[in-house]
Amino acid sequence: MSRRSRSLLSLVLLQLLLALQFWQPAPASAATLEEVRAITATAKDNILVLNDKNFPKYVEEPRDYSLIIIFSVHSNAFKCEPCERFESEYRLVTSSWEKMGNPNELVFAYVDFGDGRHSFGKMSITSAPAGLYLPPTLGPNASKADPIGYDFNRHGLIAEQFAEFVRKVNGIEMTIYRPIDWVKRGITAAVIITSLVAFKLMFKHILVVIRSVRAWSSLTLVIILMMTSGFMWNQIRHPPYMGGSASHPEYIAPGFQTQFGVETQIMAVLYAACAFATVSLVTRVPKIRDGMTQRVVAFVWLLVLVVGYSLIMMTFRKKNGSYPFKLLF
């Protein structure tokens, strides 16, 4: 556990307080592949939409098709950002399957928590999004194997990764047909052409920038400040921007090996303030000719430095409770 943070995608945990024993589904007759295909052919994106009413009919009754079911949450009560991101990717997978001419008896289905609370409970799904593969229970490929889950934490929300899962459980190589985003491509092309033209026209000025110390120095300093404040950690781990609630926001994550997004910004600003004060003490103060002003300015910069550094150490003590040193507070 210690080596990996589990909440990579910050899945929404659902409290499923279900009274399943009172739930008696209406008896339904078994569905066949043709029947289901007829539904999906008219449905949007080749998806069989399930809810508590038709779940027994299409999933629990003996069936001659295999199923991939996505359990998702699409309501305002639970905010599930990964669900929404995955849904569009899932539509890519299903429509690609249709473009391939539905090569075998696999059917893609979808349950929303709002319409399918009990279905979630039946498959003991406690977090969303969740994906399950169920082998057919009739026909030549019938099997009694357990459902196979897709691990969103490990494989992510990308259609290609999900297609790889489909290949693993179903055996058919999928190609994802991503619709070509002409607007995006047009913009890219325009940007490239414009920048090339600009490069040609303004070559002299660009050369000045490339050869200017100021450009290089600001770039380097920004990189340094960002990297030493844990910018890459945020890029890789995607932490929440800040913690707590709206009324009691928390800016500093407790714990030495973790941080909030905002911490990086706080630390970068503090480091920059201290560094700037140090530089100013050397570059600005000696140039002041008036003795009194010089004194005051020197003390002001020193104060900025000491207060900034004290704040840094204070923040650090919040992360590491046993840290014994402090400057001012």
Add this chain to the structure above:
Amino acid sequence: MLSLGTDDQTRLLRVAALTGVALVAFASRLFSVIRYESVIHEFDPWFNYRTTRYLVEHDLDSFWNWFDERSWYPLGRIVGGTLYPGLMITASALWNSLHALGFPVDIRNVCVFMAPIFSGLCAVATYLVTKEVKDSRAGLLAALFIGVAPGYISRSVAGSYDYEGIAIFQMMLTFYLWLKAVKTGSAFFGGVAAIAYFYMVSTWGGYVFLINLIPLHVFALILMGRFSNRVYVAYSTFYAIGTLYSMQIPFVGFQPSRTSEHMAAMGIFGLVQIIAFVQLVRSHMASKQFQTLLLGSVGVGFVLAFAALVFLTMRGYVAPWTGRFYSLWDTGYAKKHIPIIASVSEHQPTAWPSIFFDLQVLTFLFPAGVYFCFRKLNDEHVFIMLYAATASYFAGVMIRLVLTLTPIVCVAAGIAVSNILDTYLKHSPPADSAAEKVASDAKSAVAGSSSDKAADKQPAKDKPTGVRNSESKLVVVAVFAYMMALFVWHCTWVTSNSYSSPSIVLASYTPDGRQHIIDDFREAYFWLQENTAEDAKIMSWWDYGYQIAGMSNRTVIVDNNTWNNTHIATVGLAMASPEPRAYEVMRKLDVDYVLVIAGAVLGYSGDDINKFLWMVRIAQGVYPEIQETDFYAANGQYRVDDTASKTMRDCLMYKLTYYRLNEMYPDGNAWDRVRQTHVPAKNIKLSTMDEVYTSENWIVRIYKLKQPDNLGRPLTDAAAFEENRRRKRKHVKKY
């Protein structure tokens, strides 16, 4: 001293200060030796120690040809061709010269003190680099910083006998000589830099950073219009000699001409030649058109060469970036494709507290110092800038690379602080030699003794600029002196508390404050050495491979040199499978004993159950029969108590860890102190192996595999049959 001139006095003081810094750097790394004993630490150092011992006992020739059959059974390992030999050769050279001088020092002690000695030398090298960039005053400060900075101490305490301990010194030495070569344009310094580079290549795989940074420096100089004959001479000699030398290391071989990591250096070498040629031709040509044509053809040639490189890479003639380096750019790569790299905790990205912990006050002095470099931009300052930017990126991506960042941080911080002291300690000109003295005064100010001397100094009245009032001088210097003192305290505290644990010997404190040493690892390894057959094969997770080979001198299946993912995955498969399947796998691997680390009794959190998910993931990558999701409890969490999944409770690792644990506690109260949960009270039955050894605090547990059943039954059936019979017999006796 009075008879010496001021220059000599300055030099003497400087040498004395530098020696003092080197001694401090040495001494502050000795906590572990004083607190525990002179012992090799952790994991990798045990392999280095074992090979060094081999080198000392045999000669260099047999070292190159050594085939180690004690590791990676049944594959073995060609040691001479698969390691960086610099560390071992340095240690054995040191040992030999000590013996030649008549000091009969044990090789273990040479190895233990290797890193502290080279840290002292690294302080000197850092001094030299900083001196090239600014002056000797900044150099002394930078030397002090690198001497005590935890970012470097973390990898170089006494007993941490590893590549990095000496490689940072080599890196700084190479950088110094490179800067010298660029500044002077001398082929001599270029050649010496190449030799230093060779020494670095022979020691640490991190040389790739160096062989990309130096070409990057050259390339930036070209872009900024700073290309000169000096740069041409320096780089051409450095690259040509350095590459030829580096190819002499068997482990490196033809990589410099065949892998993408080295292609930048080669491309810049070509580019430098072309540019020099163009400049030469141009100086002999008058026609403007011809010049344009020439420049155009050079541009086309460059593009063609790049296309050729891409083509060769695609056709497989040039190896693409290896996963280890590639994962630095594409940070999600390792997690998806090479779990074995992602599993190592020091390959995780760095949160800001870790950087502050390792650098403290230097963190903000670092950008300040880099800024000062920009104010008078020379070729060497461009180098500092590039080093600072790239190293901070790498340090952000991987915790262990804070190590390569630390030297440049110290250099920049030295420049920053010395600029402050230059401004606020300055007294009447000519300031040159006196300022040196001031710098050494500043060093004593760092120690916290006297900063009030600043008040005695008279401000330079004839100068239009400068700080003219003594209060602000006094206060600024005092504040900085206090911050430096705080830094030194911080470093000592960090070193003492976090970086000085040998990790094979653990310490705990009894309620009355006495130290209690927990020595389970060595106890168990010694047991293995004394109680198992000479050729017994021990299976454990790869973390412990080097230690078992080094301390027990027994054959291991996998070890910390993680070169064969499949083999490691097979061990993971055995650990993650139910007993009968695991037995089958282990029989195929010819395993005699299984060793697991269990922290449940003591609360040792670095145990195998905590690492277990990585074993599962690595095994899953090769053997799809293992599925990570099966090991989570129904609620999706990783549990070991009653809610743990059946797969989890049936797997070998779980059984071996908790076998008989409940006998220690009253009924149903077996408790895991690492996971802080109850452990199922049901007795765990083992049918394919016997527990043969468990260390004092139950950290190390060793099991021996049973021989296959005489009647050819599966061992589980045989065990069930035996148990049945026993029960029946009891039954009969009763009546």
